[in-house]
Amino acid sequence: MKRIADIFLSGVFIIISLPVQLLIFTILYFDLKEFPIFIQPRGLTLEKSRFRLIKFKTIKTLPTKVSEHNAFLKPRLSKYISGFCKFLRITGLDEIPQLYNVFSGKMSLVGPRPLMLADLKLIKKDFPAEYAERNSLKSKPGLTGLWQLFGNREEGISNLVELDKLYEINKSFLLDVRLLGFTFAAIIFRKNSDAIFFNEERKAELARKRIAVIADTTIKVKVNRDKDLYFLSRLKRKNDSYSIEIPEGYWTKDTTISSSEKKENFPKIVDIKDKSKPA
Numbered sequence: 652m653k654r655i656a657d658i659f660l661s662g663v664f665i666i667i668s669l670p671v672q673l674l675i676f677t678i679l680y681f682d683l684k685e686f687p688i689f690i691q692p693r694g695l696t697l698e699k700s701r702f703r704l705i706k707f708k709t710i711k712t713l714p715t716k717v718s719e720h721n722a723f724l725k726p727r728l729s730k731y732i733s734g735f736c737k738f739l740r741i742t743g744l745d746e747i748p749q750l751y752n753v754f755s756g757k758m759s760l761v762g763p764r765p766l767m768l769a770d771l772k773l774i775k776k777d778f779p780a781e782y783a784e785r786n787s788l789k790s791k792p793g794l795t796g797l798w799q800l801f802g803n804r805e806e807g808i809s810n811l812v813e814l815d816k817l818y819e820i821n822k823s824f825l826l827d828v829r830l831l832g833f834t835f836a837a838i839i840f841r842k843n844s845d846a847i848f849f850n851e852e853r854k855a856e857l858a859r860k861r862i863a864v865i866a867d868t869t870i871k872v873k874v875n876r877d878k879d880l881y882f883l884s885r886l887k888r889k890n891d892s893y894s895i896e897i898p899e900g901y902w903t904k905d906t907t908i909s910s911s912e913k914k915e916n917f918p919k920i921v922d923i924k925d926k927s928k929p930a
Contacts, residue, residue, distance in 0.1 A: 652824065657760050661753040668747055675707055675744060682733055683711045688748060693765040696786045697775060702757040704765060705748040709736035722770035723804040723811070725846045732847065743834070743843035749794045761827040762793025763815040764802075774808055781808045788819055795834040802844060 679687030689708045694701040710731050732740070739745040752758040758765070763785070766774070775782045793799070798814040818826075837843050 653759065653827070657753050660760060661750045665750045665754065671744070672747055675739065678735060679707060682735055683708060685712060692768050693792070694768070694771065695763055695765060695788055695792055696782060697768065697771050699786055700765065700792050702752065705751050707739060707745040707748060709739055709745050722766065722773050723807050723846055728847050737848060740845045741841045741843050741848055742838050744838065746794060753794060759791040759793050760795065761830050762790045762796050763788055763818065764796060764799050764811070765792035778808045781812045784812050785815060788815055790819055790822065795830060797830065799844060800830060800833050800837060804844065804846065
């Protein structure tokens, strides 16, 4: 079903956005004075989901390579970007050509972020454990996703892998629809997460955004009281910081004590509305 939705929606978005694509192409051609589309090898890892990503070019070809040692923050490149190209990056409109990658089956609309090979080599060398975790993902690379929308680039690879795994555990049609909704909002309000123009204001805003996860220091869990469905993750954060949202009046119990222990020591069921009154 996900593949059918990807084909249908990417096809619709390609058709609807054609005038915008042509306009961006024309402006970039005169702005950069070179062909404004580039094709770049990317993947989830160096060994997995490798493909050639299509994207609008926002940086003119430089005579010398600018060295960057951070795969997630590259502010030194900002001086090489024009005002229009900055606009494309902070709205995410430079990503529109990836719709053709989605339509062809190389990507999905929603999924983990594919990274440049140079960044993947850096991650594999410096963070082998996180790299191995990413290599275990089964989802296709996505045009948008949890990390793309809620990731904290200052936390680097740990935050990326954490949100990749969170999506892997909880992926569903409903979650994809919600993330697409947040993506349209990011475009409209120019709030796309970008390696070059990421700032403290954006970080503070991400900490307030919520879709069952907070991508700063907290994981939140939503409980659907009516249908008893749980939108949660068993993923552990390194600092074990959690915040759980439960509707008022919902009954729960602590099951951390082994059932082999004495019956009188087993925790009682407590009403969330008044924890002082045991049931």
